[in-house]
Amino acid sequence: MIEVKALHVTFGAGTPLENHALRGINLQIPEGQFVTVIGSNGAGKSTFLNSLAGEVIADTGSIAIDNQDVTRWPTNKRSSLVARVFQDPLAGTCESLSIEENMALALKRGQRRGLSRSMKKEYKELFQERLSRLGLGLEKRLGDRMGLLSGGQRQAVSLPMATLQPMKILLLDEHTAALDPKTAAFVLELTRDIIAEQQLTALMVTHSMRQALDVGDRTLMLHEGNIAFDVQGDEREGLDVPDLLALFSRNKGEELSDDSLLLG
Amino acid sequence: MSAIAFFGAIESGLLFGLVAFGVFIAFRVLDFPDLTVDGSFPLGAAVAATLIVSGWNPWVATAMAMVAGCMAGALTAWLNVRLQIMNLLASILTMIALYSINLRIMGKPNVALLGDETVLTPWEELDIAFYLISPILLTFVVLAVYFLLVRFMTSETGLAMRATGVNAKMARANGVHTGRLTIMGVALANGLVGLSGALFAQTQGTADVTMGVGTIVVGLAAVIGGEAIMSTRTIARWLFACLIGAILYRLAIAVALNTDALGLQAQDLNLITAVLVTLAIVMPRMKKLKRSGGAA
Numbered sequence: 280m281i282e283v284k285a286l287h288v289t290f291g292a293g294t295p296l297e298n299h300a301l302r303g304i305n306l307q308i309p310e311g312q313f314v315t316v317i318g319s320n321g322a323g324k325s326t327f328l329n330s331l332a333g334e335v336i337a338d339t340g341s342i343a344i345d346n347q348d349v350t351r352w353p354t355n356k357r358s359s360l361v362a363r364v365f366q367d368p369l370a371g372t373c374e375s376l377s378i379e380e381n382m383a384l385a386l387k388r389g390q391r392r393g394l395s396r397s398m399k400k401e402y403k404e405l406f407q408e409r410l411s412r413l414g415l416g417l418e419k420r421l422g423d424r425m426g427l428l429s430g431g432q433r434q435a436v437s438l439p440m441a442t443l444q445p446m447k448i449l450l451l452d453e454h455t456a457a458l459d460p461k462t463a464a465f466v467l468e469l470t471r472d473i474i475a476e477q478q479l480t481a482l483m484v485t486h487s488m489r490q491a492l493d494v495g496d497r498t499l500m501l502h503e504g505n506i507a508f509d510v511q512g513d514e515r516e517g518l519d520v521p522d523l524l525a526l527f528s529r530n531k532g533e534e535l536s537d538d539s540l541l542l543g
Numbered sequence: 544m545s546a547i548a549f550f551g552a553i554e555s556g557l558l559f560g561l562v563a564f565g566v567f568i569a570f571r572v573l574d575f576p577d578l579t580v581d582g583s584f585p586l587g588a589a590v591a592a593t594l595i596v597s598g599w600n601p602w603v604a605t606a607m608a609m610v611a612g613c614m615a616g617a618l619t620a621w622l623n624v625r626l627q628i629m630n631l632l633a634s635i636l637t638m639i640a641l642y643s644i645n646l647r648i649m650g651k652p653n654v655a656l657l658g659d660e661t662v663l664t665p666w667e668e669l670d671i672a673f674y675l676i677s678p679i680l681l682t683f684v685v686l687a688v689y690f691l692l693v694r695f696m697t698s699e700t701g702l703a704m705r706a707t708g709v710n711a712k713m714a715r716a717n718g719v720h721t722g723r724l725t726i727m728g729v730a731l732a733n734g735l736v737g738l739s740g741a742l743f744a745q746t747q748g749t750a751d752v753t754m755g756v757g758t759i760v761v762g763l764a765a766v767i768g769g770e771a772i773m774s775t776r777t778i779a780r781w782l783f784a785c786l787i788g789a790i791l792y793r794l795a796i797a798v799a800l801n802t803d804a805l806g807l808q809a810q811d812l813n814l815i816t817a818v819l820v821t822l823a824i825v826m827p828r829m830k831k832l833k834r835s836g837g838a839a
Binding site for chain 1: 695697698699700701702703705706709710712713714715716717718719720721
């Protein structure tokens with residue numbers, strides 16, 4: 280259970296560039312829920328995700344994961360509870376390390392690291408088994424440098440990497456946005472399968488309203504640092520993109536400019 | 544070239560191999576341009592020489608020199624990580640401070656080790672040519688350091704350190720305490736340089752406050768040169784390339800200085816170094832250019 284209360288984040292407070300990115304977000308995500316988040320540029324999606332991950336520490340408000348207050352925890356401490364897939368395929372992996380080294384690093388997420396060998400036979404078998412499910416033949420290329428893989432392949436690998444260790448929430452930051460449509464569809468399908476299979480609690484940021492409705496059990500829209508609407512269950516069932524736009528203007532009393540979001 | 548000159552080059556090549564390991568950890572593993580080495584090399588020499596002269600066991604003195612180097616490196620990284628001073632500047636600050644500290648440690652600009660017991664003394668009683676003693680002992684020391692480093696770099700903590708240098712954000716997301724590992728890594732790097740300085744003082748019989756000038760360039764020359772001629776596919780090969788780079792670099796210097804036709808003298812050393820480093824940086828690029836030119 281993730282509990283966010285009255286979360287405020289301001290960048291460059293007191294300067295001419297002051298940006299009040301999050302303005303009192305309240306949100307509860309029960310265990311096993313898959314939430315999709317949409318919003319135009321500057322709505323606060325990335326800041327919200329970063330504040331859940333610990334890269335951004337909130338000014339006021341609180342974040343609790345399973346009743347544990349993590350508001351002040353830095354990223355590395357939160358990593359035992361939070362797993363993450365980045366938007367940029369290059370950001371989620373280490374290109375000069377091999378595939379197996381990247382996975383060995385992710386295998387120890389949130390755990391104590393000692394001086395024992397990072398690579399063991401049973402680890403390799405585990406990595407091969409997880410990689411073979413991607414159907415990309417990467418299980419035969421464990422020793423290859425990550426940099427040799429395409430962006431789509433690297434993004435595909437970061438999914439099993441993120442789920443090698445248990446977590447309380449999986450954060451997906453527009454993780455298909457940098458991929459070509461075919462690869463994006465493949466990675467999204469993979470994401471759905473992994474989340475369903477391991478019954479993960481997940482929060483996926485996306486630019487596409489269509490995608491936000493197609494996957495997950497609940498959809499939030501952020502606007503100017505706050506939640507513009509929050510739909511789930513029966514209310515969400517059967518909604519289409521124009522319905523979302525109507526929902527937005529009803530809640531906010533203003534029209535959403537078409538070009539600020541992908542409608543498709 | 545005489546046997547003495549040859550083995551002298553091997554000896555300093557092995558010594559600078561330790562420096563190359565340190566430079567490798569800072570520049571390559573952590574992506575931390577660290578000039579502290581110019582101060583931690585004479586620091587190691589100063590600590591070891593001063594302790595040996597005051598009657599300490601030479602191995603203990605050498606270990607203390609390594610600890611002193613670690614502390615210097617930790618200070619540089621702390622200035623960077625905690626006080627947010629740019630890494631290059633932080634290392635220059637420590638390097639400058641060490642000049643004074645080294646003078647304080649020795650109490651004078653240099654300390655001679657003539658007649659004092661060093662790590663080489665027990666070997667001098669054996670029936671080995673005098674110019675072979677240091678190369679043999681240093682080979683053991685350097686190989687031991689090499690295997691320990693490879694083992695460390697492939698450990699869980701070593702892997703986390705490598706990830707810190709390549710992609711700190713991703714490392715943090717996987718629970719790596721990147722600040723702590725940066726401090727640990729730069730400390731380790733300068734500990735190795737301090738060890739090299741301590742052994743250098745004992746093989747040369749003197750520690751001098753100015754002996755650190757250009758250490759960083761020699762270390763970089765070894766790393767870049769090694770990378771230019773050998774495979775860097777695994778961490779073990781990469782570290783080995785640094786060691787070979789250091790030895791070949793010293794051999795190249797010895798050849799240049801011992802070839803009368805070239806007319807080079809000892810004072811030309813730094814010029815030769817600069818030329819060799821430039822060549823080592825440019826040559827791999829030229830190779831690549833030629834290859835891509837051929838393909839097109």
